[in-house]
Amino acid sequence: MSRNRARPLxxxxxxxxxxxxxxxxILHRATGTAMAIGGGVILIWWLVAxxxxxxxxARFIDLMTHNPPIGPDGMPxxxxxxxxxxxxxxxxxxxxxxxxxxxxxxxxxxxxxxGYELKTNKSAAIATILxxxxxxVLFWAVILARG
Amino acid sequence: MGSGTGIxxxxxxxxxxxxxxxxxxQRVTAVGNLLLVLWFLVSLLxxxxxxxxxxxAWLHSPLASVPMLLLVVSTFWHFRLGLQVFIEDxxxxxxxxVAALIALNFYVIAGAALAIFSILRIAFAPLGVAG
Numbered sequence: 001m002s003r004n005r006a007r008p009l010x011x012x013x014x015x016x017x018x019x020x021x022x023x024x025x026i027l028h029r030a031t032g033t034a035m036a037i038g039g040g041v042i043l044i045w046w047l048v049a050x051x052x053x054x055x056x057x058a059r060f061i062d063l064m065t066h067n068p069p070i071g072p073d074g075m076p077x078x079x080x081x082x083x084x085x086x087x088x089x090x091x092x093x094x095x096x097x098x099x100x101x102x103x104x105x106x107x108x109x110x111x112x113x114x115g116y117e118l119k120t121n122k123s124a125a126i127a128t129i130l131x132x133x134x135x136x137v138l139f140w141a142v143i144l145a146r147g
Numbered sequence: 148m149g150s151g152t153g154i155x156x157x158x159x160x161x162x163x164x165x166x167x168x169x170x171x172x173q174r175v176t177a178v179g180n181l182l183l184v185l186w187f188l189v190s191l192l193x194x195x196x197x198x199x200x201x202x203x204a205w206l207h208s209p210l211a212s213v214p215m216l217l218l219v220v221s222t223f224w225h226f227r228l229g230l231q232v233f234i235e236d237x238x239x240x241x242x243x244x245v246a247a248l249i250a251l252n253f254y255v256i257a258g259a260a261l262a263i264f265s266i267l268r269i270a271f272a273p274l275g276v277a278g
Contacts, residue, residue, distance in 0.1 A: 007152060033233060036226035040254075043219075044262050050202060051265035057199045079196060097184060104177050111174070142192055 020125035027129075028103045031096035039093050094139055099132035173228045179221035186214055203269060212270035216263060223259040227251060 016022070049060035065080040082090065106124050109115045115124055190211065194201055205211050230251050238244040 009152075029233060032229045036230055040223065040226060040258055043222075044258050044265075047262045047265040050199070050206065051268040054199045057202075061197070061199075094188075097188075101181060101184075104181070108174070108177075139188070139192075 020122055020129065024103050024125040024128055027099055031100040034096045035093060035100065038089065091136065091140060095132055095136040098135040099128065102128035102131045169228060173225065176221045176225040176228065179217065180225055183214055183218040183221055187218055206266065206269045207272065209270070212266050215266050219259055219262045223255045227255040
């Protein structure tokens with residue numbers, strides 16, 4: 001598309017003072033992209049491994065986890081544990097989901113024309129960030145508590 | 148069609164006729180994702196462990212395989228709509244943009260097909276195949 005480069009465009013990113021609403025906006029895109037690529041690939045991988053039989057599923061689980069140390073009674077102490085890289089990816093994806101979910105709910109409110117007042121808008125943006133951190137901690141607390 | 152601003156050149160031309168549909172589908176799939184992904188996370192938390200037999204038996208049941216199929220359709224459709232906007236906003240060179248959009252379509256359709264086929268294979272497997 002041709003454009004007259006001499007004409008000014010409206011001010012963009014560099015001119016505005018940073019605020020929570022801008023952070024939430026870019027996080028919405030970043031978390032969405034992370035889930036679409038990373039989350040999508042892991043979900044497909046998991047389902048294909050499960051459909052391909054016990055051996056391929058075992059290979060998938062083996063990549064993701066390691067066995068706990070053997071106790072004095074010769075039995076493993078607790079269930080298999082996540083390796084650090086899969087743990088990092090899965091914690092990241094769960095946070096991405098909660099952040100994208102809360103920010104998406106905020107979008108629904110703005111879609112009906114509400115929540116544009118400066119203070120409300122800013123508080124809602126901050127609430128999505130705090131909310132996603134709380135939900136991520138709770139989600140993994142449930143997993144760890146069950147061992 | 149002068150050499151004015153972008154908005155000046157398109158003003159009065161009417162709508163592009165397809166934007167509202169994209170916007171609406173993004174919202175419909177968003178609601179679908181909200182319900183289905185929360186169901187999925189709660190289901191995973193409720194399974195005693197993620198061993199082969201348990202997960203297979205769970206996904207074998209229609210009450211798990213059907214929502215799982217819906218989840219794949221809803222999320223991958225949402226991925227396609229969202230990443231399309233992402234590409235249109237950040238890839239400005241026309242050739243790269245077309246290539247990226249084609250790659251995106253290939254990824255979501257091939258990925259969703261793999262996931263759907265896998266779920267169906269588990270759902271339609273004879274009982275007891277999990278051992």
